[in-house]
Amino acid sequence: MNPRSGPPSPWRTRPAAARPVAGRPPEQRIHGVNACLAAFARRRDALRKVYLDEARIPLFKEVLAWCVSRRVGYRVVGGADLERLTGSRHHEGVCFDLLKPSPLPLDALLQRLPAPPSPSLLLWLDGVGNPHNLGALLRSAAHFGADGVLVPASSNLDVSGAAARVAEGAAEFVPLVHAATAPDAWAALRGAGYRIAATVPREGASLYATGLPARLVLVLGAEGEGMQPTMIADADLRLGIPGSGQVESLNVAASAAVLLGEWWRQNRSPPAPPA
Numbered sequence: 001m002n003p004r005s006g007p008p009s010p011w012r013t014r015p016a017a018a019r020p021v022a023g024r025p026p027e028q029r030i031h032g033v034n035a036c037l038a039a040f041a042r043r044r045d046a047l048r049k050v051y052l053d054e055a056r057i058p059l060f061k062e063v064l065a066w067c068v069s070r071r072v073g074y075r076v077v078g079g080a081d082l083e084r085l086t087g088s089r090h091h092e093g094v095c096f097d098l099l100k101p102s103p104l105p106l107d108a109l110l111q112r113l114p115a116p117p118s119p120s121l122l123l124w125l126d127g128v129g130n131p132h133n134l135g136a137l138l139r140s141a142a143h144f145g146a147d148g149v150l151v152p153a154s155s156n157l158d159v160s161g162a163a164a165r166v167a168e169g170a171a172e173f174v175p176l177v178h179a180a181t182a183p184d185a186w187a188a189l190r191g192a193g194y195r196i197a198a199t200v201p202r203e204g205a206s207l208y209a210t211g212l213p214a215r216l217v218l219v220l221g222a223e224g225e226g227m228q229p230t231m232i233a234d235a236d237l238r239l240g241i242p243g244s245g246q247v248e249s250l251n252v253a254a255s256a257a258v259l260l261g262e263w264w265r266q267n268r269s270p271p272a273p274p275a
Contacts, residue, residue, distance in 0.1 A: 025099050025100070026099070026100040027048060027097050027098060027099055027100055028097075028098055028099075028100040028159070028161075029085070029086065029095060029096070029097050029098075029161050030095070030096050030098065030159075030161045030164040030165070030171075031082070031085075031086040031088065031090075031091040031092065031094060031095040031096070031161045031164070031165055032090070032091070032092045032094070032161075032164060032165030032166075032168070033056070033059065033092045033093070033094060034168040034169040035164040035165050035167065035168065035169055035171065036060075036063075036094050036095070036096045037059075037060075037063075037169065038168075038169030038170075038171075038172040038173075039096060039098060039164075039169075039172055040062075040063050040066075040096075041172075042172040042173075043098070043101070043172070044066060046098040046099040046101075047063075047066075047067070047072055047096060047097075047098055048072065048073075048097045048098060048099060049072070049073050049074065049075075049096070049097040050063060050064070050067055050072070050073070050074035050075070050094075050095075050096055050097075051074070051075050051077050051081070051082060051085055051094070051095040051096075052074070052075075052076060052077070052082075052093060052094040052095070053076070053077065053078065053079060053082060053093035053094070054076050055093060056093040056094050057076070060094065079091075079093070082094075082095055086161050087161070088161065088162060088165075090162075090165060091165075092165065095161075103177075103178055104148075104175045104176075104177050105177070105178075105179075106150065106177055106179040106180065106185055106188060106189075107188065109147070109148050109175065109177050110188065110189075110192045113147050113192075115192075115193075116192070116193030116215060117193065117214060117215070118214070118215075119214040119215065119267045119268060120147050120194070120214070120215050120216075121144070121145065121146045121147060121215075121216050121217075121218070121260070121263050121267075122146065122147055122148050122149070122150055122189070122194065122216070122217045122218070123137065123141060123146060123148070123149045123150065123217070123218050123219075123220060123256065124150045124151075124179075124182075124185075124196075124217050124218070124219040124220070125137070125149060125150070125151050125155075125157065125220055125252075126152075126182075126219060126220065126221045126222065126227040126228060126231060127221055127222030127227065127228075128151075128157065128220065128221075128222050128252055129156070129157060129222065131160045131162040131163040131166070132162060132163070132166050132253075133251070133252050133253045134149075134157060134159070134163040134166075134167075134176075135162065135163040135164065135165065135166025135167040135168075135170075135171070136166055136167075136253035136256075136257075137149065137220075137252070137253050137256045138159075138163070138167040138170040138171050138174050138176075139166065139167045139168050139170040140253070140256050140257040140260050140261075141170065141174045141256070141260060142167075142169075142170035142173045142174050143170075143260075144260035144261060144263065144264040144268075145264065145268060146174055146260060147174075148174060148175045148176075148177050149174055149175070149176050149177065150177045150178075150179045150185065150217070151176065151177070151178055151179070152178070152179060152180075152181065152182065152185075153178045153179060153180055153181070155178065157176070158176070159171045159176055182228075182230075182231060182234075183234075186217075186234065189217055192215075193215045194213075194215045194216060194217050195213045195215065195216055195217070195236040195237065196216075196217045196219060196234070196235045196236045196237070197212070197213075197216055197217065197218050197219065197235060197236065197237040197238070197239050198219045198227060198231055198232045198235035198237070198238050198239070199218060199219060199220050199221070199238075199239050199240070199241075199255060199259060200226075200232060200238050200239070200240055201226070201240065201248050201249035202240065203238070203240070204238040204239045204240030205237065205238060205239055205240065206239075206240060206242050207239050207240065207241050207242070207258070207259065207262050208242065208262065210237070210239060211266065212262065212263050212266050212267065214267045216263060218239075218256070218259050218260075218263075219231055219235060220252050220255060220256055220259075221252070222252065239259070241255060241258050241259070
């Protein structure tokens, strides 16, 4: 037992996800250095508890000082305790409990985005469930300036601790929006000037030979099953990523990065200086 931790106490047996308590706002538990620092920078008032390894104290001095000033609890714990708290060996020596952000409806997202014809990019995920893929998607989305990641209201996909860690802070900048059914959501998106592009492994127009609209929703399906055929049929564009053909396709997170990068090149990248 780590001598700094003292005798066993109730907090040490909590599961990786903070338990909901009747009458209290829901909380989320995230881990990873960049994920926790970004959360503190963006929404420190949501912070409810900090757990960190002794080696992380210098990096989190500002966080700990804020905790002391606001009487927010923190504990210095060992790696085994952090592994139990987060359910992961990849906790990077820190874990936060925070109030969970209120879900952002699609209409609220659209109201705060620039109006047409301003460039805007959104992702729609159909059946994607792996938290590491979600984290990688969010990281790429933040890097290339996407305005949101949309999932159907029936989806269980959420920003878990693992997704937040892989996102490296991007989850604080790119909202995950649970939208209505695809037909209703897509009608609202088209009404806001977006075109819908389904990404397909075969029989799609080459990404690099297609002019991408400035206002675009990229639809990505789960690996294996792919997206629903009705979505492919209802899309305005069907895009493929050309390659060697040695494998059928990229995984969903890698595909998203390539697609996002090409949209950025066409719609946001500054023109090259004259020779």
